[in-house]
Amino acid sequence: MTILTPNSPTAELQALDAAHHMHPFTHGAGLGEKGARIITRAEGCWLNDSDGNRILDAMAGLWCVNIGYGREELAEAAARQMRELPFYNTFFQTSHVPAINLAARLAELAPGDLNHVFFANSGSEANDTNLRMVRTYWQEKGQPQRQHVISRWNGYHGSSVGSGSLGGMKGMHAQGGMPIPGIHHIDQPYWYLEGGNMSEDDFGLARAQLLEEKILELGADNVAAFIAEPIQGAGGVIVPPATYWPEIQRIVDKYGILLIADEVICGFGRTGEWFGSQTMNIRPDIMTVAKGLSSGYQPIGASIVSDGVAKVIDGVEFNHGYTYSGHPVACAVALENLRLLDEEGIVTRARDETGPYLKAQFETLTDHPLVGEAKIVGHMGSIALTPDKASRARFAGEAGTAGFITRERCFANNLIMRHVGDRMIISPPLVISKEEIDTLIERARRSLDEAHAQLQEQGLMAAIPTV
Ligand SMILES: *Cc1c(COP(=O)(O)O)cnc(C)c1O
Numbered sequence: 001m002t003i004l005t006p007n008s009p010t011a012e013l014q015a016l017d018a019a020h021h022m023h024p025f026t027h028g029a030g031l032g033e034k035g036a037r038i039i040t041r042a043e044g045c046w047l048n049d050s051d052g053n054r055i056l057d058a059m060a061g062l063w064c065v066n067i068g069y070g071r072e073e074l075a076e077a078a079a080r081q082m083r084e085l086p087f088y089n090t091f092f093q094t095s096h097v098p099a100i101n102l103a104a105r106l107a108e109l110a111p112g113d114l115n116h117v118f119f120a121n122s123g124s125e126a127n128d129t130n131l132r133m134v135r136t137y138w139q140e141k142g143q144p145q146r147q148h149v150i151s152r153w154n155g156y157h158g159s160s161v162g163s164g165s166l167g168g169m170k171g172m173h174a175q176g177g178m179p180i181p182g183i184h185h186i187d188q189p190y191w192y193l194e195g196g197n198m199s200e201d202d203f204g205l206a207r208a209q210l211l212e213e214k215i216l217e218l219g220a221d222n223v224a225a226f227i228a229e230p231i232q233g234a235g236g237v238i239v240p241p242a243t244y245w246p247e248i249q250r251i252v253d254k255y256g257i258l259l260i261a262d263e264v265i266c267g268f269g270r271t272g273e274w275f276g277s278q279t280m281n282i283r284p285d286i287m288t289v290a291k292g293l294s295s296g297y298q299p300i301g302a303s304i305v306s307d308g309v310a311k312v313i314d315g316v317e318f319n320h321g322y323t324y325s326g327h328p329v330a331c332a333v334a335l336e337n338l339r340l341l342d343e344e345g346i347v348t349r350a351r352d353e354t355g356p357y358l359k360a361q362f363e364t365l366t367d368h369p370l371v372g373e374a375k376i377v378g379h380m381g382s383i384a385l386t387p388d389k390a391s392r393a394r395f396a397g398e399a400g401t402a403g404f405i406t407r408e409r410c411f412a413n414n415l416i417m418r419h420v421g422d423r424m425i426i427s428p429p430l431v432i433s434k435e436e437i438d439t440l441i442e443r444a445r446r447s448l449d450e451a452h453a454q455l456q457e458q459g460l461m462a463a464i465p466t467v
Helices: 010-020 028-034 072-084 097-109 123-140 161-166 200-218 244-255 307-313 328-343 346-367 401-412 434-457
Strands: 039-043 046-049 054-057 114-120 148-152 183-186 223-228 258-262 286-289 301-306 371-377 380-385 418-420 423-426
Touching (some): 054 434, 097 301, 123 148, 123 286, 148 200, 223 244, 244 258, 328 346, 346 434, 401 418
Parallel strands (some): 148 183, 148 223, 223 258
Antiparallel strands (some): 371 380, 418 423
16 A cells, blocks of 8 residues: 655545544544645644645644644654663553653652652543542542542543543533543533623632532532642633632632642643642642643653552552553653753743733734633633623524634634634643744734624624623
């Protein structure tokens, strides 16, 4: 058979892709007809596709390429490690240098007493670990009835059966028998569409108090943990009101429930600090990390665990792990990524210089007639599309249509900006420059103009007020 290359004709690449490659979260037949966009190379914040377009990637791949594309040092770290020790496992009382170094480095970076690391290959796997770990923790603590885990509707924690059950994506639950038993969802702190006439602060408190209600409903002694993203990512970059997290922290403290912060997106500088838990000022017992840990150059995830939880888990044989837990090549690449993020001042520059600039520019989009709000923390932001700003209205037509149309205009303007329903989201590499930020905003504005015109033309601006 022929092996295609990045220089093969797009149509050939698309045809072979459609014939054999099943894509995640994709209507396969629909994509097959249209043909996938084929990305061939990348450098910094820029992608090249097989048609020769140069595209500004305002999503950092899938929220992960924090350091930007094309870093030789990471390729070198992988090659070096592959030559020295391409694989060994960490089961059966063995270890190796990259896993030792990376675990120690994560313990150093993570706040408080989060000093212990269990490796996985993805965020999904790390959250599966967390689910089993918190349940095992309580079993070993002599409270075996504490097995219920609370999470949130429209939260995202991964796509395996366990992590997908923790997540609150109803479209996912509708397929394949999720959620598994013992997982309970409460409503999200999404003020813009769900806050009605409440102030943001009152709404934040009310949504946090749903956790207390759920705990009391299940029985305070029956709840193992609460899991949440410091800022919801895949749900639409939903920044909670300022009152939300302090109240959640109060509640988990009051009932002695473990707090799992899913930092898979928020970690490694995305929100300004190294971790979203620091930005949101919370004290998790476990943090889930993946994505930015290796800037996506290698698949790796981890659970970073407190002294207290680790002590209990270390007291038993925890019958859990993955062949590639702490894969040496992934660990070596992650370690090098963390070194560069730190030593080159990428995280601090993103927080102190480009972050504030991005925020100021991004927020100018609120003056656009299609934009109801623009929210951004660090390098993750979103805008709500609305047919009527004054009433924070949703579109009367099918939800997500306006978002999809805007996303298509962005594509046409060589800007990768995703949509979640009718929210547009960005999560650019932390290395994005001020000049590139200007380009991002200019292309976003042009795409919004075009989408607005198209929505008007197609009679899709009918509004359902939320206030
Ligand atoms: C992406 C993501 C996950 C899942 O990570 P995978 O590596 O795709 O398994 C989990 N939690 C959050 C918050 C994520 O954004």
